[in-house]
Amino acid sequence: MKDVMSQPYKSGKQSCRVSVSGKNDSTFTINRNDMLLKSALDKGMDYPHNCRVGVCGQCKTKLLSGKVSPMVDLALSPLSNDEIENGYFLACQGKVRGDIEIEVNLGQHHVVPEQQVSGRISLWKRLPGEVIELRIALDVPFQYEAGQYAFLSESGSFVRRCFSFSDAPPADKNNAATEVGFLIKRLPGGQFSEWLFAENRTGLKMWLHGPYGVMGVDDPDVSGLCVAGGTGLAPVLAILQQRLAQSAIAKFTVIFGVKTQGELFAIDKLEALIAQYPGRVQLLPILSHEAVDSDWQGERGFVTELINEDLGVDYGQIASFICGGLPMVEAVEARLLKMGMNPDRIHADKFMPTG
Incomplete structure (x- = not known):
């Protein structure tokens, strides 16, 4: 096992x-x-990552030499025991203790610089x-990619929470938007969401x-399977919009899971994409807790139950984009691997409550 355990070192700013x-x-x-x-990331390196809190595993890195201290309990890590034994660690949770040599593929994605901009709630x-x-209508254009997220806060408040963009950025060379959208679910007791839901906030200044x-990054012409749980639909919508516009041939199957028929939201946005790109988007809503005597004629159960041989996709040739709560995403990942999907083509955003 590589030496990635904590070691006693003196503090300092030694370089x-x-x-x-890797590939680059x-x-x-x-x-x-x-x-x-x-x-x-501060140095502008194109380092693979997503959650930055030790949950998603996208920043998995192999330590070839040197010492790194993991700042997360290895028992809670998304890394497997074999990966840990072979020297892998999470870069977002790894303190560098000296000169190191690592193995990771840089340059796979377009790095968008961090920005802080103000705006007002327009809807x-x-x-x-x-x-x-x-x-939110922004005071200055903001750059981002489909599948990314940002922190939101009311002007003057120290409470900020992260949410995924629900639409793709403009298809120009800068990907700069003057208005951005989000789908935000009320979390009982959550400081930000309870404040947001209390009354109409149109016109308020936000940061x-x-x-x-x-x-959301992969070969634009590769077809995809999108699995969304609840407001995990937000980044899925953005990814669909961007990838459908980028390719004339890629097709997508969308599995959208909520508990009951009354909780289905933003179906009109999905139906608009189906109409705009005929024959290229298949939508499969599925309800996990719908009453047995309701008039619902669609799928029932958990999203993983639809990931089978009858779904009509070639698991070995497509990409997947999975967004939602941590247990759901991990269950879907395991199911996709069992169906023969290439692990490098599984892209996931695992939602975790904060605050």
């Missing part, structure tokens, strides 16, 4: 050399005791399932900080 092996070799320096991922709309459709994450 450490990071040598990267590179060398850069960071301060000792700094987190590898944050330091790499506040209640949707089924205790969801708010929120749109947006981001973007973060890498989730």
Whole structure:
């Protein structure tokens, strides 16, 4: 097992050399005791990542030499025991203790610089399932990619929460939007969502900080399976919009799971894509807790139950985009691997409550 365990080191700002092996070799320096991922991103490195809190596993990195201290309990890590034994760690949770050599593929994604911009709420709309459709007209254009997320906060408040963009950025060279949209579910007791739901917030000034994450990137002509649980539909909508526009041939199957028929929201947005791109989008809503005597004629059960041989997709040739609560996403990932999907083509965003 590689030495990725905590070691007693003196504090300081000693410079450490990071040598990267992979599809795009590179060398850069960071301060000792700094987190590898944050330091790499601060230097503009195109490092794979998404959640930045040790949940998604996208920043998985192999330690070839040197010492890194993991700042997360390995028992809670998304890494397998075999990966840990073979020297893998999470860059977002790895403190660099000296010169290291690592293996990770850089340059796979387009890095969008972090920005902090202000704007005002231009749309506040209640949707089924205790969801708010929120749109913010920005004071200056904001760059992001489909599948990314940003922190939102009311002007003057220290409470901020992260949410995924629900629409793709404009299809120009800068991907700069003057208005952005989100789908936000009320979380009982949640400071931000309870404040948002209390009354119509149209016109209020907001701050947006981001973007973060890498989730919607893959060969644009590869067809995809999108699995969304609840407001995990937000990044799925953005990814669908962008990828359908980028390719003339890619097709998508969308599995959208909520508990009951009354909680289905934003179906009109999915139906608009179906109408805009005939024959290229299949929608399969599924309800996990719908009353047995209701008039619902669609699918019932959990989203994983639809991932089988009868779905009509070639699991070995497509990409997947999975968004929702952590247990659901992990169950879907396991199911897709069992169906023969390439692990490198599984792109996931695991939602975790914060605050």
